[in-house]
Amino acid sequence: MPPRPGAEAARPSAFLQVKPDGLWLAVKVQPRAPANQIGEPIGNELRVKVTAPPVDSAANEAVLQLLAERLDCPRNQVELVRGHTSRHKVVKLHGLPAATVIARLIPHK
Numbered sequence: 001m002p003p004r005p006g007a008e009a010a011r012p013s014a015f016l017q018v019k020p021d022g023l024w025l026a027v028k029v030q031p032r033a034p035a036n037q038i039g040e041p042i043g044n045e046l047r048v049k050v051t052a053p054p055v056d057s058a059a060n061e062a063v064l065q066l067l068a069e070r071l072d073c074p075r076n077q078v079e080l081v082r083g084h085t086s087r088h089k090v091v092k093l094h095g096l097p098a099a100t101v102i103a104r105l106i107p108h109k
Helices: 058-071 098-105
Strands: 016-019 022-030 037-042 045-049 078-082 088-093
Antiparallel strands (some): 016 022, 037 045
16 A cells, blocks of 8 residues: 555654654763764664763753754643653654654754
8 A cells, every 4th residue: 555645754764753733852861972963863762872870860961952943943842741760761742843843853964
């Protein structure tokens, strides 16, 4: 069966899913990194490096703050939905178009 028209728009990348209530971003976190930065996608996840340690949700908050800064949106539009104690996390982005998210998170070569 051929893909339905517009299927590419529904799934713009392997790490970003369009849901009715927002965009879901799959990330793999590297805590205690030398610098806060967003790296290249690895499979179905976007690599995010933060200097914060994985203690008392410090790394989680650093990831959310970094994403909000890179996306140029208020911190309350970035919500951790899954993976509070794991390196593999799912972050929900509220009110942002998928094309904007991809353009701001993926480094251009």
